[in-house]
Amino acid sequence: MAPYIVPQKSIHDLWARAAEGLSDSDKQNINFNRPDKLNILAELHAAAESSKAKSIKERWKYTRKSGETVIIRDVCEKIVHWVDVFKQVGDIAVQYDTAHASLPWAAVRLILQITVNDFNRFTAVVEDLAQIAELICRHVVTESLYIQGASEANKVLEPALVRLYAKILGYLSTAKRYLEQRTTKRLLAGVVLDETQLVSALNDIRSEEDNVDRCMALVDRNDRLHDHAKLMQCIDVPFRRMSAELKNIDDKLELSRRREILQWISNEPYIQYHNQAKEGVLTGTGRWLLSDPVFKRWKDDSASSILWLHGIPGSGKSKLVSIVIEDAIKSFRAGDIPHPVYFYCSRNPGEPTRSEPSAILASIARQLSGLGPGGPLLSPTVKVYADKEEEAFASGSLRIEDSCSLILKLIERHSLTTIIIDAMDECDPRKRGELLNALTQILRDSSNLVKVFVSSRNDHDIVLRLKDYPNLEIESQRNSSDIAMFVKSRTRQLIQHEELLCYSDSKAEMEKFIVEKVIEGASGMFRWASMQLQYICSFDIDADIKDCLGRLPPDLHTLYTEIYGMLTSKPGKFHCAIVKNILHWLLCAQRTLSTEEFLAAVSVDLQTGNGYIPMTKDLVLKICNNFVVFDSQLDTFRFAHLSVREFLEKRSEYASSISNALVAKYCLCNIFSISTNHTTMALLRELGWRNDKVQSQYLRAYSIWLWAPHCKLAYGERRSGTLRVALHHMLSGDGEATSVLSLWKELAKQSLFDSDGQGRWERHIVPYLSNLINSHCPANYLGLQVCCIFDLEEQVTDLLRTIVWKEDWEEGWGTSPLQYAVTHMSHAALSRLLAYDGYSLKDLESAITGLRDTICKRLLKPFIDWQGPAVVFKGLVLLLMGRFREEVIALLHDRREADILMTEDVVKAAVRNSRGAEVMAYLLARRGADIFITEEVVKAAIQNIRGVEVMTVLLDWRAADIPLTNGVVMEAAGNINGPEVIALLLDRRGADISITEETVKAAIPNSRGAEVISILLDWRGADIAITEEVVKAAAGDFNGEAVLALLLNRRRAEIKITEAIVAIAAENDFAGKRVLRLLFEQQQEIMLEIFSNSKVLNRRLEKLSSTLWRIRCEASWVYFRQKG
Template sequence: MSTALSLRRNSDDLWSDAVAQLNEELRNFIDFDRLEKQEIVSELLKQTNIGIQHCKDKTWTFQREKSGETIIVRDVLGKVVKWIDHFKQIGDIVVQYDPGHAALPWAGVRFLLEIATKDVKTFASVVENIPLIAELICRSALIEELLLRSLSPTADELRQALVLLYVRVMDYLARARAYVLQQRVLKSLSLATSDLDESFHAIAGAQENVDRCFNLASVQANLERHEELKSVLADFQAPLNRWSEQLTKITDDLDAKKRTEVLHWLSAEPYLQHHEQAKEGVLEGTGQWLLSDPVFLKWKEDSASSMLWLHGIPGSAIKNLNGVRSVVVEDALRAYLDNRGPQSPPPAYFYCSRNPAEPGRSDPKEILASIARQLSCVGPGLPLLQPTVAKYREREGEAFADKSLRLQETRDLILQLAKHYPVVVIVIDALDECNPATRRQFLNAMESILRDSSSLVKIFVSSRDDQDIVYKLQEYPSFELSSDRNRDDIAKFVESETNSMIESGAMLRYSTRKEELRQRIIEEVTNSANGMFRWATLQLQALCDLSSDAAVRERIGRLPPTLEDLYRESLEKLDNYQAEADRKYARRILGWLLCARRKLNSDEFLTAVSIAVPSGGLLTKAQVLGLCHNFVIFDQALDTFRFAHLSVREFLEKQVAYASSLINAWAAEACLLTLIGQADDDSSTHLPSEWNDPLDGNNKMAS
């Protein structure tokens, strides 16, 4: 008899072999169901779908004993359905595989599901483990099929490892059945929850042994030759489908104009444009380490409502160069826009910013209102969800439709809207830029949404390590954006930017050793960046100002170690422009960005800064960026100039020449002169001498 035939005969029913190895007391609890083998899986699928519907009606949830996280039972059952469907798919593809062989474990799953879901709080741990057992049964079926095809001499070791794994699974299922029936079986088998947990944890060790033997048995080659099984395995890795067709059936009686009016009443923050600006200049492939991080994957896939906190050093999350700040939003959007159809509702997100010209971007009330607006409809132009329409009409009936909701009212609205979604994903970027005096209110609201929502809620927060944020979020799952984590991103960015600058002639334009210096620049800047994109950016820009190879080598040998050193160096260059007009323009550009109390479009901003030089004409966008290229960027999405990074604002606020009293005095002067029509004259003739050119380091107030 050939090895293949021997293996086929010996692996016909590994589950029965496993049951035979249990002691008699446990075997007595294996008689889960008297249904025919072929009926088990279909009945389980039917029962699970009924359970999902009950979850929608009854909003079943329970708290994890240790963490206190809220588990959404509907999501747990959705995972069971996923693995049942995959198991049936294997049976359809593989003629030789008999799904009836796994009838025993599926019957155990069915029994536990039926009993435990009647009292989810009592049997919480059992309910949460059911999808993991279902996944194991499904994956093992695929391994069994590959085992039957293998001629490897080590395949028998894999077979033995599978049987041992099945013993552990059946041991757990038998003990779990005893546990849920303990009122009747207390005399014959008394089980504590700890015993059940120990039995479940033993499965993990057996699974590791199967994985080791799988690699040694060389059955991977069999998978490569079977395209359909490869497709099934790829589906195994896909996230759970958390879309509801009910979201496509939402109706309202509003026309397009009224919908826009309602949404604008909730929030006028241009969140779509903020996202476009965050993506601008992102280097392809950066930030992907985050999506594969085990902590992130657990947060994303877990059936518990949870918050994940990404925190890092200043300068590590530069807006327009690092993919991390937008990668989570893009990942969630891809799930919604999947070619196979939506896999998950679109995320709600907000990019905070400490910018007086955009006060809503640091106001907790406005941030929460924007989240509510995004949850009010599944997509642009689509009908609004009933809770938002009802709240607007309530305000309209009270003749207060022009008044915005209070923070607590918005929180309550979000909880009502969440009931319509299988999952709500909320992404908050740069929480540290939210108003420190009031952001605790925002965090309290987020925590209450996590705690009170009957739907699954996933909240992702990024911030720097401000102490009040650390105190509030330190107990949540988190990871630090350290130099170790994003080193590859830094390396890709530095190499890409260096190559681009050299090709454009901005860097090493006169060099006779371009390749040698290119390699050294990439190596030195990457190694010294310590996780800070902003620092790397400024170093590369500084190298563009050098003409000789010797100067480049000298600069590389003594790179300024901190962001503040680099900013100080850049500011000195602005202050030392040869022409007084350029010095004035540069100071006014930075001054206006510091003191503006509303967002200025490009035309308004160019007009305002051009007042600095009488009869000097109107500056262009290119001239503004050229004068302050290390400090200022242009936001194409919102047609406005802004600081390149929060650290720029923080640096300038420490400088005496840019003290708030000085820049506000100059701004007031410019506005007054514009109003009285004398802005084209030399402004120094219209105000007391101590106010003349308050941004000039030589005036009395600045000194």
């Protein structure tokens, strides 16, 4: 080994002084002899870039013990970044000689070179190298600013830095030894290190770094503040994670085409959601979150991970999320990171897609698809759209798995992807597990860096899924300054607008009192503070305000109760009714209502149709006093907070069924009011409905398309009273052409093509109705179809009494009621339908076809219980046995075992089931004594794609009863599962199996025939004769080359090539050339003799040279070389 020479000790070279104190073994691992110290940075830069390029090519990533996935590319980019920063620092800190830091840089470069071709060793140290690179840069600033004077504090700081540098060099030495220890020389020397020593060395560095920070606090360098600012600006320059190649993307698409593609992926107005969420955010709030160490670590780390922000209702989560999004957008505009993608979930029946995982993921995919508004689209998105367009969008919109696949492909184009989702607790509880699964999959499968930020309440299922990820809980001690800022600002605003303290003689004193009391009682809840301030605006006298603030309600629910009581107890004939009207509509509207529609809706009495005074936006907001807000981004009204909706839903008068029943009646009567049918007009008078024609026209399209969903959600309320009467009249189709149902159908058709597109928007919400209204079935059948879509079971019974059922649903009538009931999982309506016993097997089969296993059990129960003709039930049993899982077969037996005969057809259906093994195991256990295993049953089992598993079950349960006839063995030999089935049968029942010439010939057409014959030869070679008939069969078959090659290899001596065999091969249009070439290669002399002497073969043999021959085959030639 070359001798090591430690640099001469210098008062200003702290790295050299640190090296001097290293142990001899550590000194041997540090290269002190580099004369070209300034070139080291260039070499290190090149080495880091090389590692980065390799990590991108190989998609390098690894999983930490804590579970996060580290993206190696990002770590390498950090090393490059800190090398560049070090150069900039050297240019500014002219008094610092950057060559002093050549020792650690050289060691870092060497370690990169050692590990670049060994992924496992590389991952052991690469993150530590990035941290050390940052430390080197930061403490250049420390040296240049602080180690200049002769103060006592400086004398403490200087040795602290030397100790820190020594620990860094010690770590680099330990890392080098650890990485090289697999060499024979070191293994023989007994040098064994493990990763715990690396961890210990890194912890020593962190300990010394803390010591340096404490020493720096003692040094006063106010005189160098200007230089410090310049240096820190250089050090703190953001780490850029932008993909340069995206700048050159050109999709060659017109702007209109881009919009079309993006709108198809998702039409969610996500930007408007964000603009609405950030309204009212005060400058300076949320800084605690952006500066929190957990948030900064999540943001800066090279690992893909989720950060979960959680807290109690009303704690300001959505505002904080909007601040995080704005912070990310700011970084994007600065060119540091790609644009973040985000979504605000919402539990609101008027915006159903905002709680649907499929819609949320589709919106994320849309945002990742482009490079800015109007900009080019990335190729994966264009391809997905083109593929869907080619199939005429038959598969509909993107499913969750489609969106995930597209998102992963788009992530590959970005060095960093930031996904932010607000209010995950407002996602449909039955489905949000799918969203969490999708996010987990994206983190796991992405080869580039992914940062996911989600917010939610502490719902149990979310806590269980996210508790092991980094998380931040919103607590009063964290957001107290934000709440104080909000309360002061809002109080001042209310006073200035003369909504609060209008008549006070001591406004300053009262303002201070109000602010102190509200801040004191908020306990981390913005919503509570906001509602409290709004509440005290109703008092005019200071003493009343003080009294109110002296007994503040302890929680939101109590506060809402007091405010609701105040809203509904104000004097006036119509005030309370209008308040309740507004709340009912907001609770159950099935889509977002525009301002014009909403004002029209709440201006009409839901009980009588009478018009109130025309409502205005300001009047709605005043009447509902902070329960309701106006969303200027989407031009609609909404509840001020989810907690308002939750409060009302707990009150019996606002039960979902009641609200929906009121709106359903309004929608039906709205449609009735334009009918000229005398019966309908008489019914309106009977119901006491006095239609406001001016207001009702604004809700006409809404009523046409959404009356039925509201009726469905009315549940028990629709089974009695005026709604039952109105609904029956709608569905009965009385009067056929003049019936209100026929009128509705025509109105819906017109609405599909109206000029403002409103009908098309409604059709998108209820797509199945557009198919229904284009059918040609009679009006009373149309009513039955509607009942089956929306599960209006009580009406099904009434309508069946009036319908003369046709045995087969007529072509042109569209989907049958049974099919609709199954498709839309209308369990109750299906049970009522199946009370009728006149269905054919075709009716039942068309309804059941396409049922998914995950939902079928409950839907199939009425079919199983159906008491129709025995012959139809027998067909139903065959259908169920052949298509459904063992759980369904168990249900079938539990309910109808006595009616099920285990005929050969039934057992054949069971073994052909895609889960035939599981189904047969169940049947043999339950009905074994009734089951006969015939030859046809065994053949059917072998034909199953999972035939090996089915046969294994049959052999396990009834091995002795299985007839192993020649037909069964031939079936196995010719089946795609042949190799496995034949091996299984030979292993379990070999002595009972006869292998004949026909068995071998049966295997030849099988695409895996060579494998089958090889197994037969292995097990029973002595019993198998390779006859001319077998060779002929092979010569003429598509798979002949593989089979003949096997036979010639295993049994050449028994094979005689005859003119008849060659003739068959020559006539083989599919594989004849290959067979002839094989025969010439294996049996040249015989083949030349056959061609020379044959007067029958219609093929010409030509000799091209002493060794090269060719055979004329149709319009081409087969060439072969004669062996010497």
